[in-house]
Amino acid sequence: MLTDGICITSKDSDYVRLFFFELDGAMSEVHEDIESVIGQYVENQMDFFMHRTGKGFHFISPTLITKQRWKNIMEKLKHINPKCPMTTLRWKPNKYPNEKEVWFTGKAHYCDTERQPMVNSKQMCNLLNTTFGTYFRGEIDFEPKRVKYPLPHQWDNDKWQLEVKN
Numbered sequence: 001m002l003t004d005g006i007c008i009t010s011k012d013s014d015y016v017r018l019f020f021f022e023l024d025g026a027m028s029e030v031h032e033d034i035e036s037v038i039g040q041y042v043e044n045q046m047d048f049f050m051h052r053t054g055k056g057f058h059f060i061s062p063t064l065i066t067k068q069r070w071k072n073i074m075e076k077l078k079h080i081n082p083k084c085p086m087t088t089l090r091w092k093p094n095k096y097p098n099e100k101e102v103w104f105t106g107k108a109h110y111c112d113t114e115r116q117p118m119v120n121s122k123q124m125c126n127l128l129n130t131t132f133g134t135y136f137r138g139e140i141d142f143e144p145k146r147v148k149y150p151l152p153h154q155w156d157n158d159k160w161q162l163e164v165k166n
Contacts (some may be wrong), residue, residue, distance in 0.1 A: 003095065005088040006060075006068070006125065006127070016064050018124060018144060019046060019073055020086040024056035033080045040073050047120060047136055049128050051106030055095025058089055062124035062136050063111070088147060091131075097152050102145035108134040 021037050023030075037059055041048040042151040046063035065073075074085050093103035108128075111118075118139050125138030 001094065001151050002148045003090050003151050004092040005149055006091045007088045007147060008086070009145060010143050011145055013142070016142065017062070017067060017070050018121065018142075019061045019065055019070055020089040021059040021077060021084060022053075022081060022089065023054060023059075024053070024081070025084075036080060037077060040077055040110050043110050044069065044073060047109065047111050049106055049108045049131065049132055049134055049136075051104070052095075052102040053090075054099040054102070060089065060128065062120040062128055062138060062144055064121055064140060065120045075121070088105045088149070091146075104132060106132060107125050108132075108136070109137075110136070 005034060006020075008020055010016075019041070022034060023037065024116055034057065038048075038050070041059065043098065044065065046061045048061040048063070050057055050059050076118055078084055093099040118137055120136055121139040121142035121144065122138030123141070123143045125134075125136035127144075128134045128136050
C-alpha cells in the first residue's frame with residue numbers, strides 16, 4: 001500500500017527547508033518529549049501544527065529555516081526519536097486502523113509576528129489551512145516536494161505484518 005508524503009525541501013532548494021518531527025509508539029506518551037519538541041519550535045520562532053497519528057504525533061511547520069538551523073534543531077532532538085531526521089512526513093491517515101478518527105484534530109501554534117517577521121511558505125500554509133483548518137499566513141513561494149512511498153507495514157488479522165515485496 002502506498003501513502004502520500006510531504007518533504008522538507010522543494011525541488012528548487014536544498015538550502016532552505018521546513019522542520020518536521022514525529023513521535024511514535026510508547027515514546028509518544030512521554031510528556032517531557034512532547035514538551036521538548038514544542039520547546040524547539042517555540043525557541044526557534046516557528047509556527048507549527050501538532051496532530052495525532054495512529055501511534056503518536058506529527059509536528060509540522062510552514063516556517064522556512066536554513067539547512068544549518070535545521071541541523072542544529074535536529075541535534076537537540078535526535079535522542080527522542082533516533083529514526084529521525086524526518087525528511088519526509090506521511091500526509092495520509094492510512095497506516096493504522098481507524099487513524100482517520102484522530103488524524104484531523106490537532107493544535108496550531110502561531111508565532112508572535114511582532115518579534116519575528118513571517119517567513120512561512122505560502123504553499124505549506126495553504127496545505128495546512130485546507131487540510132487541518134489552521135490559519136497560517138504564508139509570504140514566500142516554496143513548494144515542498146510531494147512523494148508517494150510504500151508503507152512499511154500493513155494490518156492483517158489483528159497483528160502487524162511486514163509487507164512482502166516481490
